[in-house]
Amino acid sequence: MGRLDGKVAVVTGASKGIGSGIATVFAQEGAKVVAAARGEEVLGFAAKLREAGFDVTGVRCDVSSYDDCARMAETAEEAYGHVDILDCNAGICVLDDFLTGSDTWRDSHIDINIKGVWNACKAVAPFIVKAGGGAIVITSSVTGDMVADPGEVAYATTKAALVGFTKALARELAPKNIRVNCICPGYVRTPLVEGMAKQSDPDDPERAIRAIASAVPLGRLGTPEECGKLCAFLASDDASYLTGIQAVIDGGSTLPETTSMGQ
């Protein structure tokens, strides 16, 4: 018995990184999964999961387009007859200086990280209402609401916004029997973080990864599957009385009062 047996779940940003972990764990937990992402690699990702015996449909969707999100929702309904779960995970993080960074840099984060979640929820939630209720899980971050590093102003702004979005939507959709929660990951080893490591230490990106790990009380970065397990819990009936929460999953990285004392 899986936690998500009989459920249909739509996952955005599912082609790699955290989203691929979420889609894989959802499938392992018994859900039929619509895996969506911007590029066509998501179709290959879905095909691999099907080869492994899971029921997964890949769909291309740029979440910054509402029309794409509407098509994604219709694809799910057509393929499986109902939609119970939406996991809004697609997002970008590009570091730049606030004083010299362009408006395009700012707007790309707003368009994908904020409007993308808004679009996906707006397109998919009516189907979840039709199914009698369900759950929405949103990938925010510890960045923005809890911590921030130089270069992260655009990203942090959008991820903090998702905490407010989660709470307001949770309040509004509760009477429709839809729970809305967000996860706030610390560093998770994904192509995104590997790209950031390359940017900060081009000569030895692994050195940058080790430096991140050494600042985490559990001594390592998280995995996409660990995030997937948390999302599966939040999406499942085991979390039936949880709504509007931010679940921090960071190996304790936001716990230290300083980075150097007590070591």
Ligand SMILES: NC(=O)c1ccc[n+]([C@@H]2O[C@H](COP(=O)([O-])OP(=O)(O)OC[C@H]3O[C@@H](n4cnc5c(N)ncnc54)[C@H](O)[C@@H]3O)[C@@H](O)[C@H]2O)c1
């Ligand atoms: N990796 C981390 O340490 C970390 C920490 C906290 C939060 N997050 C968040 O987790 C989510 C996934 O991050 P990741 O590290 O796996 O990133 P990633 O770059 O490895 O993967 C991002 C995924 O999102 C998709 N995507 C990007 N823009 C899209 C768009 N416009 N429409 C549809 N899909 C789009 C990509 O195709 C890909 O599937 C993001 O929202 C990110 O902000 C990541």
